[in-house]
Amino acid sequence: GEDVEQSLFLSVREGDSSVINCTYTDSSSTYLYWYKQEPGAGLQLLTYIFSNMDMKQDQRLTVLLNKKDKHLSLRIADTQTGDSAIYFCAESHILTGGGNKLTFGTGTQLKVEL
Amino acid sequence: DAMVIQNPRYQVTQFGKPVTLSCSQTLNHNVMYWYQQKSSQAPKLLFHYYDKDFNNEADTPDNFQSRRPNTSFCFLDIRSPGLGDAAMYLCATSTLTGGFTDTQYFGPGTRLTVL
Numbered sequence: 217g218e219d220v221e222q223s224l225f226l227s228v229r230e231g232d233s234s235v236i237n238c239t240y241t242d243s244s245s246t247y248l249y250w251y252k253q254e255p256g257a258g259l260q261l262l263t264y265i266f267s268n269m270d271m272k273q274d275q276r277l278t279v280l281l282n283k284k285d286k287h288l289s290l291r292i293a294d295t296q297t298g299d300s301a302i303y304f305c306a307e308s309h310i311l312t313g314g315g316n317k318l319t320f321g322t323g324t325q326l327k328v329e330l
Numbered sequence: 331d332a333m334v335i336q337n338p339r340y341q342v343t344q345f346g347k348p349v350t351l352s353c354s355q356t357l358n359h360n361v362m363y364w365y366q367q368k369s370s371q372a373p374k375l376l377f378h379y380y381d382k383d384f385n386n387e388a389d390t391p392d393n394f395q396s397r398r399p400n401t402s403f404c405f406l407d408i409r410s411p412g413l414g415d416a417a418m419y420l421c422a423t424s425t426l427t428g429g430f431t432d433t434q435y436f437g438p439g440t441r442l443t444v445l
């Protein structure tokens with residue numbers, strides 16, 4: 217089945233690292249994604265990881281994937297106030313009609329305090 | 331810049347009055363998607379087009395329909411909006427090359443209010 221879970225809230229101080237966690241249940245996912253959503257806006261792609269990788273680094277972002285435990289995390293180094301937003305993880309499944317279906321987690325609200 | 335555009339950004343309609351939301355893209359992607367995101371919830375896929383082929387999710391209500399007249403445009407029609415259809419509607423695109431589906435890119439969304 218498809219079920220993606222995240223903790224609802226995370227509060228960090230500016231300059232600290234943030235770690236947002238995600239668990240999923242479908243081991244057949246090909247890609248796993250992190251999207252950022254600011255208030256009233258659409259989804260901004262942050263990064264993604266292929267299911268046969270265990271780590272990916274992209275500037276301040278580090279994604280860790282533990283396929284055995286079906287656990288995904290996003291680490292943001294040197295968190296800034298502009299990083300305050302809701303972060304969604306999503307697993308991807310190829311659709312028979314072409315394209316891929318994203319199943320999103322519940323979203324984690326990140327609040328960065330001065 | 332290549333992008334996904336949604337119009338209008340905010341739409342107000344009356345209960346039962348048909349409404350159409352628009353999405354256009356300059357990415358030349360062959361797959362276009364519509365998601366519904368209710369307040370404080372995750373986005374949920376309604377349907378998608380692979381070129382001209384329409385693919386409906388099993389739990390998408392009949393009240394929701396879509397049209398894709400060409401590669402660039404895709405419309406979401408809500409035939410008789412109910413109060414429960416108030417949500418943010420997100421359009422996304424991706425490309426399928428060599429059997430491999432690329433990342434989805436999202437538009438800014440249209441927030442629908444039903445009075």
